[in-house]
Amino acid sequence: MEKILEKAQKIKIIFFDIDDTLRVKDSGFMPESINEVFKKLHEKGIMTGIATGRNLFGVVPEVRALKPDYYVAINGAYVENARNQKVLYKNTFSKDLVEEIIAWLRTEQSEYSFVAADSLRVSKWDKIASEAIGPVYAELKENPDYYQTEEIYQMLTISDHDDQLKLPENLADKIRLVRWHPNSSDIVPLEGSKAIGCQQVLQELGLKAENMLNFGDGLNDRELFDFAGLSVAMKVSHPEILEKADYITDSVENDGILKALQALKIID
Template sequence: MSYKIVFFDIDGTLVNDEKQVPQDTIDAIAELKASGIEPVIATGRAPYFFKPLAELLHIDSFVSLNGAYVVYKGEPLYKRTLPLSSLEKLVEAAGRNNHSLVFEGNEQFFANSEAHPFIMESVNSLRVEQPGFDPEFWRNSDIYQVFLHCEAADEHLYDQVFDDLRLVRWHPKAMDVTVMGGSKAVGIESMLARLNISPSEAVAFGDGLNDMEMLEHVGLGIAMGNSHPELLPYADYVTASVDEGGIRQGLRHAGLIG
């Protein structure tokens, strides 16, 4: 198969636990671009969380916020926001359970609690600035994703509460809340359709639970060696870990670099 485009998750894929990009990964992405293959970021992160990384790797197209906000070479291609009615239910339920929320727009993000330890811990793990404080941000702005801060033992409190929202854990203290039916795969498909590229001609790299649909959707789904065990059944190939040349090994397996 001759692949035309490659989608890369960020955390645990392009960057390691220290949020650093291994030099070998930087070199492999440069080789990929030199061969005429398009590299695209596909992440749960918002655009303002990965701008320096995109600049470092010279990548100007992305599927962000778990597929809810897609941009190709500076042009927005796809937007899917959380309905206000869904946000109202989420705010009410989280308030009832004393769980803090962070609301993510496409340009800025705000929390409904000030200096909450769960927010500080989870956001610090991304090596980005803490959110501002604005409990009403969700009422006045387009919200693409929300961080719900609770531990796994409390997830059951949200069972059967929402039929239109999807919760996926990404940190011991935090879950992503997105529109039901949304995923990186949905965002990727919007870009592939615009570029007239078949999913079978695409490659994707990932390591987390929010990468399942993405790896399954493309022609070659590659899981990192440091992946969550539950992701592995969705992968066509398991490469080395991020710090052991996993990106280069995967791109070689795909026949995209030497």
């Protein structure tokens, strides 16, 4: 613990995942202690960021009300300075790549979703889509050709056999799948990750990885846990994330973030 406390003294910015980290994904519950955490961090001059698989549309009002300094959204594909709305980084899919992905998913009898910076569309809204995406984004409009008019940063698979999907050779060197629900996976650039997005923020601030702490729970936090100077996993995290964590804290419902920051002596 002594070494972890030494690392904690170097922290100047903290990134938080949203789902099952700041708030419970299925119920939307966010403890009052989260407001206390952000207030104390701001008072101490420690900057805050949201690092999420969601796009800006999915950053719910209670998270925006925390007034984070940065948004690292869509698994690092879109990065924005929240204080002045300056876009620091974006990594979009080409139309040719989107069409290759769609062609593959059709052969796999899988529906899909497009993720733009501040909007989403699905190829088909049905029970499977509702179960996977509904708790995060609510009901989405259908538009299987949305990529023709909008910049696409990420796509999602939607099927009842998602665990059986395997990338064909023509896509395996361009994209990868990150499962986040039994019926859905994020389709992200091969080298895309939250870590790449957070690096853009550190670069703007002139900070190093050792100055950054992150909280997370899912497989899309994997690269961030390898990158950050200090990583904290929620109690409910995926086993791989628990293994990578420097510190494991309690659940959202039990004020896990507040407890961790107090244990690390970052706030009182």
